Amino acid sequence: MRLSAAKPQARESGQLEHEAAFAKAVDRYARAWTDVARMNEQGLPILEHQTAALRQASTTLENVRTGATRDLVSALTQEPAIAHAMTALQGRDRVTRLVAGIAHEAQVRRDPLLRAERFVRAWKGLEAQHETRFWRAHEGGPRLTSGEVREAGQRIEASMRALAGELKRDPQLESILRDRGQVLGIRPGSRLDQVMRGGDIDRAIGRGVEHGHDRGRRGPGMSR
Template identity: 30%
Template sequence: MTVDRAHVLATPGMDAHGSYVALSRHRDGMDLHYGHDDFANRDRLVGAMSRDRAKDMASDYEPARDYAARRGITFRERVERVVEIVRQVPEKARGIFDGLRLPAEGGQMPERKVEEDPEAALRRARGRALVRHARAVDAIFAAQDQGGRAGPDQIRELQEARQRFEEVRPYGSHDAEAAYKKSPELAAEAASGDARRAIRALQLETELRTDPRLRADRFVERWQNLHRASDERYAAGDYAGHRAARAEMGNMAHSLERDPQMESLLAGRKRELGISFDSGMGVGRDLTLTFGLGRGRGLGL
């Protein structure tokens, strides 16, 4: 039988006779396969497939040999042809048991390692990045509470934590810091491992950042609340609370200098913010002049 393409698997039991038959059954192409479990190298393969073993075949009888010789067919030519084909096989071959894992001594197959769900892995990476970033922010807040400034190591850690957070959650550090500036206690909670409230605040800051009109609404609402809290604390004799509220108002006013989109949205809401005049220098500057504000608490960077 002749086929268009043949695949031959060499085994130790083959000899020149069988090899010649197997290697000559194709019209277009033939692939020879062997394993290192049976043949240590290509020379062993050539030796096995070209050996002449005593076998009662028609070609072993003189009449048949004469018939083949008259037609130019000799056994030696067969052997040489087999050797030529076999030597074309690449030296590197895969053993038939390569990659097979045998049971351990106890008879149990090695435990298969299950690939981790990418989404679950990303969630864990984000959680770790959030906690690390919160610890860096909280350390700087603690230094400021003691009347000092962030040290070089603290600044470097914050920068690295920001970078790691951004890798797994774009704008993660930006939105988290916006939440921490409004509620510093969230940084301390997240730094201790309880990040539930910090995550909710971060999600809200993301919504505010991506929806300009919602951001404007929240700005006006927070400004009004801080202004009211400042007056109430002053009236109650809580001067520290009064100063803290005004410091945060100062931060909000100065933030508009870096946010022209927000300033544009607030231009028509000056009355709600308590601004009674127009200096021509922008909403942020008008707020600073109207309420006599300076800069409040920040990360000092």
């Protein structure tokens, strides 16, 4: 009985040790990451020891949990709340939020419906950027030159092509978008609907450019 009782206790102790090591590795990565981010924000060159610290922190995090660095970087990119926690919080509070973000990213990778929801959100965000750049050029926002409008459009279109490529490489995601498109907010005939159903990405984006130019000339509050 004593031996059988000792085994669960040993497993629990080992799990606690692993969780503590993981939290410590996440904290180390966060401190190294914020050092590098601070230099970028100030327009200063990243120092060699800062690059080395971030690389070593990433290696340590991966040694504790494989894939954790990838998931944390993805969370920082995809989830504004996690990006905010990285820069606005410190210590245990920050580690708790980042660990939760890593766990969520692992769940997203396993759950195709969560991936689909994120994909649609990202695409709609790019579409909104694509259109509002014309409004900014023609309405009361910060003035943009024609060259700036064109460069912004090229960056956004490149991101849309990358998303379309991601869709084509993930048959499970593509299937869910087809089956649950309207539930996920994909309008029939929209640019995403065309791409999702095998349409040409350049033609779909080109349609958006014409639409954006037209709305830019009329303004966001006007319609035909």
